Amino acid sequence: MKLRLCLLLLLVVLLVTDLADAKRRRKGRRRNRNKAKTTTTTTTTTEAPVDDTIEDELDMMMDDDAALLAEEEEAEQEEEEEEMTGIDAIIRRNNLDHDPCETKKCGKGRECSLSEAGEPVCTCVSQCTHETDARRQVCTNHNETWNSDCAVYKQRCECTDELDGCQDPKNTHLHVEYYGQCRDMGECSEEEMADFPRRMREWLFNVMKDLANREQLSPLYSEMEQEAEADEQKRWVNAAIWRWCELDTHPVDRSVSRHELFPIRATLLSMEHCIAPFLDGCDTNGDRDISLSEWAKCLQVTDGEIKERCENIKQESD
Numbered sequence: 001m002k003l004r005l006c007l008l009l010l011l012v013v014l015l016v017t018d019l020a021d022a023k024r025r026r027k028g029r030r031r032n033r034n035k036a037k038t039t040t041t042t043t044t045t046t047e048a049p050v051d052d053t054i055e056d057e058l059d060m061m062m063d064d065d066a067a068l069l070a071e072e073e074e075a076e077q078e079e080e081e082e083e084m085t086g087i088d089a090i091i092r093r094n095n096l097d098h099d100p101c102e103t104k105k106c107g108k109g110r111e112c113s114l115s116e117a118g119e120p121v122c123t124c125v126s127q128c129t130h131e132t133d134a135r136r137q138v139c140t141n142h143n144e145t146w147n148s149d150c151a152v153y154k155q156r157c158e159c160t161d162e163l164d165g166c167q168d169p170k171n172t173h174l175h176v177e178y179y180g181q182c183r184d185m186g187e188c189s190e191e192e193m194a195d196f197p198r199r200m201r202e203w204l205f206n207v208m209k210d211l212a213n214r215e216q217l218s219p220l221y222s223e224m225e226q227e228a229e230a231d232e233q234k235r236w237v238n239a240a241i242w243r244w245c246e247l248d249t250h251p252v253d254r255s256v257s258r259h260e261l262f263p264i265r266a267t268l269l270s271m272e273h274c275i276a277p278f279l280d281g282c283d284t285n286g287d288r289d290i291s292l293s294e295w296a297k298c299l300q301v302t303d304g305e306i307k308e309r310c311e312n313i314k315q316e317s318d
Ligand SMILES: [Ca+2]
Pocket: 247, 248, 249, 250, 251, 252, 253, 254, 255, 256, 257, 260
């Protein structure tokens, strides 16, 4: 009986000692961790209890390394945030879940930027790619060669907004006259002008045929091209209707404005010095828009039925 009592007592004593040791070890670990945080070193052995196991040591070292790593990451993130400028910083500051500029449309020469409040605003483009290829340079309506169309629209924006970059107030009306460097193209003579409608409609038909061969026409225009190939009477009519329909895009209002003529004008002007007077003469009633019948008359397409057979008009009525 006495022996059992003694054994029980011994067991209790051992248990208490073990608990006290564990408590001491925990305290020591906390002290070392605090020290590591303030001195940012990994030295942890000086105050560690001598009876710590290797496992404890490893555990502590891993804890300390993880804490250090987290601190380093936090510092890096703070640094990144300080460095972050522009859109990303504003998005983060205003807690926006997406960039509002993704859906904002800006006109030529403008790009979207965010106000401090996170509102999308169209401002003049800040940078244009420098073009080394002369074919990408442009000649303006002021007969000046500019490095790129981007540079022209940027300048127009800077003058419209009265910014420091504006070189001349008249540049508020600057636009691209044609692609390529400015050159003297000579006058369009009367004979050349008289022959120009024929050349123009032949060119239109050839472009249409070429696009059909490359399968780049919509089903409707492809059908019109096949009609034109099969029936000589429809050749010029269909080509004229197709091109007029393709030009009427901004907006689709069954008339072609000066602005909508830009693609044809800018592409051909450096090669065809008669294109400008030709296009200017198409608007016979002077309302600054070219109707389909004005276009057909201008191209001297008289045979066949001139009717609007446009993909976009067809889609509207479907
Ligand atoms: Ca239009």
